[in-house]
Amino acid sequence: QVQPVESGGGLVQAGGSLRLSCLASGWMFSLKTMGWYRQVPGKQRELVARITSGDSTNYADSVKGRFTISRDNAKNTVYLQMNSLKTEDTAVYYCKVGLSGGAGSWGQGTQVTVSS
Numbered sequence: 739q740v741q742p743v744e745s746g747g748g749l750v751q752a753g754g755s756l757r758l759s760c761l762a763s764g765w766m767f768s769l770k771t772m773g774w775y776r777q778v779p780g781k782q783r784e785l786v787a788r789i790t791s792g793d794s795t796n797y798a799d800s801v802k803g804r805f806t807i808s809r810d811n812a813k814n815t816v817y818l819q820m821n822s823l824k825t826e827d828t829a830v831y832y833c834k835v836g837l838s839g840g841a842g843s844w845g846q847g848t849q850v851t852v853s854s
Contacts, residue, residue, distance in 0.1 A: 739764045742833045747848030758818040760833030768811040770836050774818045776829035823852045
């Protein structure tokens, strides 16, 4: 098992789009529920979106209709397409493998900054 690796973060203007990717090798990826979480300083990490091994998805109310989670099992990768970004979406975004597990099941995070 290798710690998942996120990419795709950056600086974008409000209303813009970004796509985050998370490569999770060595996890029997296709059998795992994958999640995207985010955290801002001083607040708890919160679930943004989750996708099961059967491609069922759920989203935080704050991102419904704007964000889309998807996965490519052949590439061991989960994506988060973020459209119509708002300043309040600014956070560090983390990828999570599975529904449980320790620190090794979390990525290091990627910064998303949305400017007004």
